[in-house]
Amino acid sequence: MAKGTGEGIGRRTDRDLKVRVKTAKGRKVGSTLWLQRQLNDPYVAKARAEGYRSRAAYKILELDERYKLFKRGQHIVDLGAAPGGWSQVAAARIGSTDENPLIVGIDYLEMDHIPGVILLQKDFNDEDAPAALVAAMGGHKADLVLSDMAAPTTGHRATDHIRIIQLVELAADFAIRVLNPGGTFVAKVFQGGTEHELLGMLKQHFNTTLHAKPKASRADSAETYLLARGFKGNGPE
């Protein structure tokens, strides 16, 4: 997974002491700091020990503990699924199996198979991505749409800002199209006034909306999670 997302589990030596990384020739200071943070992150170590593909697994576990997201037999869509921590947690919680897969995940990165999860390697921005997801859902609507997607940053603030908003709006539009009445939408958003319009739109379609920042989400990161619960439905089909 891309280094900048900070979620993948990198290789680390098994040491309890704080690991310091020397700036190697050719490695930028930012990369060295990222590597050092990764090596010293307790969630990275925990994920490795407990068999999760990403430290992000602990964010959804925490959100589930607080807001009871998962129920057995639900149908779920996981947007931006790689490397797979959220899908792993979801599959275990709802009892999804390869014989009866209840989860469809999408990412433009290649992923190893996760039992109980149908994975599409595709850019969610592609025009045909929603249709591909709907087809993979095999005629079922979703009870829960998760999005941990983050648009890759370009370094150009205004461009990054627009791309972040567009992606989460696209995810929200998709959720509104595919959710069952009563369903839930969870999406990563970034603090800083990015989602006023989005929030207004979600309030029209869901009974409750709230923001939550799990402990596993780094305090120095602007990311937070938006939960919209109690989808009101799309009226008669």
Ligand SMILES: C[S@@+](CC[C@H](N)C(=O)[O-])C[C@H]1O[C@@H](n2cnc3c(N)ncnc32)[C@H](O)[C@@H]1O
């Ligand atoms: C923070 S990671 C997700 C971690 C995941 N929840 C887990 O537990 O392993 C964000 C993912 O979103 C994906 N992503 C970002 N933009 C995307 C897009 N337009 N289409 C598909 N995937 C996208 C990235 O490739 C990345 O793998």
